Amino acid sequence: MVTVLGGGVSGLAAAHYLLNRSLLPGEKISLIEATAHLGGWMKSTRRPNNVIYEQGPRTIRPKGVQGANTLKLVEELGLSNKVKPIPYGHPATMNRMIYVDKKLHKLPTSMFSLFQKKEPFDKPLVFAALKFLTSPKEICNDDTMYNFVARRFGKDIAEYAISPLICGICAGDAKEISVKFLMRKLFEAEQSQSPMLKEVILNLFAKTPMKDYESELLNKAKEEKWNVYSLEGGLELLPRTLEESLKERGVSIHLNAPCTSITFEGNGVKVKTGRSEHFSDHLISALPALKLAPLLHPQHPDLSEELYKIPFVTVGVVNLTFPKNVLREEAFGFLVPPSQKVPILGIVYDSCCFPSDCDQTVLTVMMGGRFMDDHFGGKLDDAVALQTAVKYSKEILKINDDPCDHKVSILRECIPQYVVGHDKRLQRIYKYIKDRKIPLTLVGCSYEGVGVNDAIFSSKRGIDNIKLKIV
Missing domain, CATH: 3.50.50.60 (FAD/NAD(P)-binding domain)
Incomplete structure (x- = not known):
């Protein structure tokens, strides 16, 4: 038993x-x-006009052993024909933004853009790669994501790339989250006695055995170059x-x-x-x-x-529907670095990722997490969450209309902090x-x-x- x-x-x-x-x-x-x-x-909720609100996860990545394992499970359950993929090249994969100094900035998505200086970064991102290979080692058992990235790539990368990324993944503070959460191999390369470049190359090109995780769905994901996927009717x-x-x-x-x-x-x-x-x-x-x-x-x-x-954190999730297309640009959405002191973590453009039959705009606004005390005194109820979501959606995205539908979910102690x-x-x-x-x-x-x-x-x-x- x-x-x-x-x-x-x-x-x-x-x-x-x-x-x-x-x-x-x-x-x-x-x-x-x-x-x-x-x-x-x-949790997925069907709303008027077949709009799907996701109160929790909304997409899954097909990459790596973990991604292949989930695809195999999806196939075993007979759900292959229910998969809704977003391929590379779709606006939701190409346009990912951050909100800094009251403006939306696109993050670099091409090799060419790495050689261009783009706000809010101090210099072209190619210099961050050079800094990574030339910065002196700092031997330690563990470090925060913020410290490691600032040391090896530059403070602006830590501030405007990694900090919002951590907000998006676990609603956490990059100044507390362990570097091993996302960058274990790079950190181990730094701590190694071997030359840095050699360790990085070995780690990047090391292949993980995938034999036990192969499936027809995995092959399809590779052939069609899926970036992320969901399921019909929601995850x-x-x-x-x-x-x-x-x-x-x-x-x-x-x-x-x-x-x-x-x-x-x-x-x-x-x-x-x-x-x-x-x-x-x-x-x-x-x-x-x-x-x-x-x-x-x-x-x-x-x-x-x-x-x-x-430790665990509580996250407020507010799904909003606006009665027409109010977005000026198609994108996955944007994240907000904590340094901006804005009481939301970011907004996902759901109707760009998975368009509905109606000409509506569906957004998901996230707030709280590790910064719940800073912005809400540790207490967030439905009314405050909705008010905050509507205010900053309209303000940042320059929307004049009011939402025609909404759903508020306060997910208590939902995400662990590594x-x-x-x-x-x-x-x-x-x-x-x-x-x-x-x-x-x-x-x-x-x-x-x-x-x-x-x-x-x-x-x-x-x-x-x-x-x-x-x-």
């Missing part, structure tokens, strides 16, 4: 991979979810289809069943909810670290403390579990990646590492 705790996409994927490995029949897998909703933060189709598949294969799914305690007894584990007890040989936790921590504290306070130290020291913390967490032979596997976005691909891949890898007697 195996208990999967948490019904987000990582928990659903974990149950799927258990079945695929034929470790257990579906009848011996229980999936427990505290709420009435499966899929975690993946929530993925967890909904996983749910249907698991039920058909006999997995027992328990909704509205918040876990009240976890007790490891002998070689097994007992999970209590408000209404029932579940005994199993192994527990797969897809809960966020801050939700798992108090459940482990009675038996394993040291492990609980490590989990508690992974601050400096996160890597070492993970090592201590995994070592603690291994040394004490606790029948526990951790999956989900709290540990080794915050994106959809990362969450699903963590489940694949976690299940691959479980040693269970095949029944």
Whole structure:
């Protein structure tokens, strides 16, 4: 028996991979979810005129092992014909902007543009590459994204490229997030005793084995040069289809069943909810670290403390529809560097990415995150979020009309922050579990990646590492 705790996409994927490995029949897998909703933060809402609002993730990248793994899952679930790709060359891939000094600036997208000086950068970006190869090393175990980029590429790159990027990916502060979050290989190249250029070249051209992740959908993505993709009706189709598949294969799914305690007894584990007890040989936790921590504290306070130290942030997401095309330029959208002191993280131009049948403009405005206290005193409600979204959408994009439809979502403690020291913390967490032979596997976005691909891949890898007697 195996208990999967948490019904987000990582928990659903974990149950799927258990079945695929034929470790257990579906009848011996229980999936427990505290709420009435499966899929975690993946929520898609259909509005008037078939407009889709995404309250969480909206696109998935097909790149790398993680991207290939998700494409294979999509194919296994029979969703290949539901994929909506955006290829390279589309305005949403070519036009990505930042908002600096009350103006929108396009980020460089071509080799030629690297040799041109473009505001708000101090000099052509080609000089940043030269600085990277010639700057002296600073030996350390870890560093912030901001410090590393400022040191190796220049302060303006850290300020106007990396800082807004971190806001867009994890709603975080580049001055706190570990360099290993996005630039592990470059950081390791800096720390290496080998010549910098040699290490960079070796890292860039090192090939990761992809044999286990090949699929027809992956080949199609390569041939058609997909940049990102979504699914018809929204990304929530993925967890909904996983749910249907698991039920058909006999997995027992328990909704509205918040876990009240976890007790490891002998070689097994007992999970209590408000209404029932579940005994199993192994527990797969897809809960966020801050939700798992108090459940482990009675038996394993040291492990609980490590989990508690992974911080999370709250993000406000406001979907807006304007009654006509109000955008002056097609683009993916824009991000706002924290130095601009603007109370939004950025705006995504949804109707440019995936046009609807009607001549409307659909935007998603994001706010809060690590900067919630700075702009909202730590408190953000629906009314303030909507007011902020409308004000800055109209002001920055020079829109005269008012929105004709909206949806506000306050996603409480939704994104973990991989601050400096996160890597070492993970090592201590995994070592603690291994040394004490606790029948526990951790999956989900709290540990080794915050994106959809990362969450699903963590489940694949976690299940691959479980040693269970095949029944």
